[in-house]
Amino acid sequence: MTLACRRRAPVLDPAPATANEWTTWQGLSSVLPELATGTTGVCVVGTAGLVGLLPSGDGLLMWWFDVHQPLEGSPAAALAERFAGYGALVEQLLENIRDEDLESFRHVTHHVPDQWGHGGATLLGDAAHAFPPTQAQGANQALEDAWLLSRALRVAPADVPRALRRYEALRARRVRRVSRRAVSERTNKPLPAPVRVLARIIPPRLVGEAYVAQLRGVSSILDYETV
Template identity: 50%
Template sequence: MDILIVGAGVGGLALANGLVADGHHVRVLERADAPRTDGAAVTIFSNGAAAAAGLGVSLDDLGGAIDTLGFFDAGGHAFAHADLTLLRRWTGYRVATIPRATLLQRLAAGLPADAVDYGRQVRTVETAGSGAAVVTADGVREEAALVVGADGVRSAVRRALLGSADPSYNGWVSWQGLTATMPELAAGAYARCIVGDAGLCGLMPAGGGLVQWWFDVDGPAPAGRPVIGWLRERFRSYADPVRKLLDVLTEADVHAFRHAVHPIPDRWGTDGATLLGDAAHAFPPSQAQGANQALEDAWMLRRALSSASTVSDALRGYERVRARRVRRISSLAASEITNRPPAPAARLAGRLMGPSLFTRLQLMTIRRCSSVLNGDRI
């Protein structure tokens, strides 16, 4: 089939790999003029790595492997640890934090040289009968047997198919960056989440001497104030390494990411068009599943197209399966539960259950939202 994918992000490029391998003629229309190099890093859990492998892309050598994830209160006292090496043992796939630009480069490397068409902004999508077409900002209309909107949280394809594209914002903001400021953290495989009344600070090694860090805060920064100065004041009661990190950051290091939430309908498209990733189901990053769920979507859509009798049957079946899965993690992420200090009983439970049981609970959460780990079919 001739297939058009709108958006050269993680989900769009991953899907393109799987569909090209199946013999389809695939073009990716990307509004940016060149491959994206912005953004910080993403954590790819075992389900996302399994989905990428199922699409023909190995992520095993990218980024920084995360073997242990520790949870601490603002005073630096640990209340839970996850042994993420167990996820690799149980699923066959590791957990790693990978710079977004590095991940996109790997996903693009397996595609034909002309597969991604940059500088092509899609204005709308038209559907009728068995196919679909896109109309670009310069008025060009291109037809295909299938159009997939993987164009992000303010998706033009979603607006055309569902009537709305703008998500709601729940007030939380991630102030984040990817820097080589703390080599002692970058060199290991130990990640930290430190949570208190001011919010959560996360630090994860991302490979190549880089550390992915973020501050999740309920509410915007005060207007007219330098963000780093405001974060230093807000998190001044937190123990190291939080204070040490803030001491070495500059205003140029930090970027804002507002937490967005999309409603997730049962049906994401019509005729020969559908959605994927944030275009279908944007949700906050508090469960680190955004990129993973985009990879899951790509894996499931490829599988649906290879087994259904018609394109429309494949798309509607894919949407039913994925809507059911992704609603579970979207609801949990939107609650921002991990960004709030745990109650004393929860801290005690985290200490008593130990890393193995705590990790098993994490795997249960991941499995509930995973198509690839459950072998879903339409």
């Protein structure tokens, strides 16, 4: 991510991405074999932040902790303290984590302008619009950029700068939506009580439809955007 940000400087403003107070502590190891060999992921959210557990093949489990404020001292010990009470799975995971298993990623955000380039130069992916990983959309939005960029160049090969500005403007309005949601870090926080009640009474089909509608709003592909 840092390298991609540096490549942004000659094309866009040199302002670095700004970090907020959240960090992802992440690792991949052979723990919780029943979960690791299955096909279901688990997320647990509480006042300390979010824990994610995801089967990753070959008996490995990817796990991460999204935490607010830096950890002090041994990160493994600090996580064990903060995430005590997150249930049996998380407890078992924490018992098996050592400091050397952990890698940390600060959550950073770029300002996303309408224009990401000049003349025949443009950007895509994190170089244009890094944001916190909380919406699981960083790589997805980079792929969306690549899809629309290739279409823009195919449609207007004779006027590349114009095609690039059109690509940037179309992608920027969608990326900004994801970026705003990601920056809110709302997936790392417990749901407010009224939303918890709604979540229990709304039929799962409607929840699914709302989620797809939200994805459409950030996707040039699902909306089949024309250049």
